[in-house]
Amino acid sequence: MVSSIKIGEVTSVPGKSVHGKYRVAERAASTIELPISIIQSRKPGPTLVVVAGEHGCEYSGIVAAVKLARDLKASELSGAVIIVPLANPTAFDARYLFVNPIDQVNPYGAYPGSPGATVTFQIAHKILHEIALKGDALVHLHGADYNEALVPFNYVPITGRKDIDRRSSELASCFPVLYHLNALPASKSTSVPPVGTTYAVTADGTLYWESATRGIPATMVEAGKEGKLEEETVSIHYDGLINVMKHLGILSGKAEYKKGVKILKNPVLVANRSAGLFIPKVGYGESVKKGQTLGEIWNFEGEVLETISSPIDGFVVCRINFVAADSYPTQTQPYLFYITQVE
Ligand SMILES: [Zn+2]
Structure with a gap:
């Protein structure tokens, strides 16, 4: 008998897909809620956490996560998948670039967050502690806000914990992308984050880093272009996630690992x-x-x-x-x- 997973007011039902809303912050007259789906098997197995939509116009990852939540059948899984397709709903509603329009903070580098700070940090705190740390692996989906165009790649956190780093790298290899970026914290990096912003060029403060340093193997995918919804980049996210589930044994079948990956640093x-x-x-x-x-x-x-x-x-x-x-x-x-x- 597997035990159900509870996130806020949303509780999984083994053998079923459960779709709900997780209340993460209160405003004077409204509530910020994240859409969340938990698909849990009656069979035991690992739990994969998928978080998308931290940047409100990075639609490829958001749509891939929604499709995954729709398509997965609990009866075909061993274990569970927790999917948050939209981590920054106020930015999505406002068609807003990079930041949460309420406090103008970029959530990308706002982890581990804080319950006592502005709304972006409150949400980050809940995503990390109430969602990400309930998983055995984390995949974070990003992909070029509407002013960015990029080469698809995966971030791999290099924490120094060899077992975690190897498992994070294996997760990244499940995605059909040619490049992996070895992500280091500021203390070990020559990269300089832009002063006066919460944009993170180093790994510190990102969801994948704060999860990996707490023992959850993680990777972050970057695939998308200028806020456009293109089948090609949706597939990078979606096919990679299916492959991750095969790799973890949540779905049956053999995972295919990308060969000839080039390392960015x-x-x-x-x-x-x-x-x-x-x-x-x-x-x-x-x-x-x-x-x-x-x-x-x-x-x-x-x-x-x-x-x-x-x-x-x-x-x-x-x-x-x-x-x-x-x-x-x-x-x-x-x-x-x-x-x-x-x-
Ligand atoms: Zn992004």
Whole structure:
């Protein structure tokens, strides 16, 4: 007999799919609730936690999570799957970039959160402690907010706990992506997070990191483009999750692991200093040389105010597509290019 899983007011029923809402924060006149599905087998087995929609316009991961919650049948599982398809519903409703519009905090780096801080930290605290830590493995789905375009890749937390790190890397290998980024905390990284924002270029403060350092193997998928809903990137999330469930033994069948994965390391956020029009000269997926021009900032007479060049030999994983460029940094424009070294 398996015991049911309780998250807030939502309690699983072994042998059934349960769909509900988890109340995570109160406002003066309304409540913030996260949609949640728990699909639990009558047969014992591991529990997979899937969290999407932390950035409100990263639709590929959100839709993949909804499809998974709809498609899974408890009778076909051993164990359970807990799915949160939308972790930042206020941003989704408002079609809002990166942050929660209530407190302007980016939830991406807000973990482990706090019950005594602003709403994003309250929600982060509940997602980590009441949901993620109830799992045996965590998959976090992201994928380019509507100003970002990127090469699909998975983050792999490198915590120093060899067994956890190996299991996190195996989860990442279940996704059909060519690149894995070895994610380190700020104390072990040369990467510098943008001052004045809660954007995390290092692993600290992310859900996958805070889960892995607490003993839950985890990976985060990045697949998507400019807030568009494209079958190709939805499939990266969805097919990867099905494969993860086979890998964990929650679904029967043999997992297929991606071969020939390339390792990305030492991410660098390249930003501008002048405000104006951002005119990019390279796209995502391109290799660049140290000193190479990546883009320019123009004024409204078309004069070049600033030339942005690459600080390293590297690979452009992600690029911002807004022409409007604030003077660095802002919460909604923490960088212009996300460049890494390739091992
Ligand atoms: Zn994101």
